Amino acid sequence: MTARTARHWVRTVRWYLRELTGEAEYDRYCERHRRRHPQAPVPTRREYDAMRTSYREAHPEGRCC
Known part of the structure; x- marks a missing residue:
């Protein structure tokens, strides 16, 4: 694996984790x-x-619970 490929994988995993945890959403906000x-x-x-959280509770989006 080259250094360039390794950097690409690190950036990809970092992006995925930030999207998954919501950190990227806060940054965009x-x-x-x-x-x-x-x-x-x-x-x-x-x-x-x-x-x-307050907004989501006040505006449910068709959730069953």
């Missing part, structure tokens, strides 16, 4: 928030998770 509301402070990860 922060970028969008900074663009749309440049003067407002960006919520912390904990605040973001609380907002996301």
Whole structure:
């Protein structure tokens, strides 16, 4: 395995894990928030998770439970 191939695999696994854990979603939210509301402070990860949970509970998407 070449160094280039190894770097590719590391980047791919890192991308997958960030998507799986939701870390990438928070990063995308922060970028969008900074663009749309440049003067407002960006919520912390904990605040973001609380907002996301509240929204999902208030707007269920056809879940059975």
